Amino acid sequence: MQAHHLLASYLLVWLIQGGYAAWIVWQWRRTGKELQPDPADLSPRDEGS
């Protein structure tokens, strides 16, 4: 039982810490896409006649 508790404890730590870090990375990349300029905004505007 003791070995199971020790193993479960370390796995829990890595699961929670690693899971949170992975979530930050995922959200970072998602937010990065939103900050990229829209290609439609980069094309020159037609000022009209």
Next chain:
Amino acid sequence: MVKRSCVFGVVGMVWVVMTLAAIAYATRLALFVAPTENTMLDVQRIFYYHVPTSMLSLLFPYVNFVSSLFYLGWCRRDPLRALTADAVAIAAAEVTVVYSSISLLTGMLWGRAAWGVWWAWDARLTSMLLLWVLYVSYLILRKLSSTGQTQTLAAVLSVFAALDVPIVYISIRLVKYGVYTQHPQPVFGGDSNSGIAPAMMHAFGWNVLGWAMWGISLLLFRYGLERRRQQSEQASALKAIEGSLEIVQ
């Protein structure tokens, strides 16, 4: 001239590498090098994760508390600077929840092995659970509230949540005053019988360092993420305003 962002990027990478190396070394010490405790045998090695994590879970709330105070002070006078403080506050709150969750769960596993029970409603465990509930409440408020006062309400909540930290700290030091606790007496800063063997202290010290560096890394990256989100929202708002101006023209 090297750009500031490049310097920060390199420093950040070095810090992350150092953090992972410290954690790897600390884990090796905890699992394979530190001596086996006489009474609890190998399950006592949970100590090398549980105690550093618990200690750090009492420090990050104060980062949230101080940054929330700055937010409340700046929100009317300098809203842009207040956003910076708000980003630190939410990052610290999330890291607090992560560390207090690990503290509770590893404590339950250790308690089950050592005492035969998963939980006891004693002073330390109950006050620690309360700390976890308070900061989860903070995050739920931030997530679900849609008023313009969300950040202010959260900052006020954090001031009260931080009041639980000294209660958690002192909860195992009141036995002589009749306050019941199942939790072991303090290993550090306790009475004349407290303290650990020097060989264990080496492993413990490295685990405190490693998990502190990891927590700081999480805090900084989460802060950066929040700042990116704020910039994204500002850019969207600006685009909406420009779009409405074009329609008017």
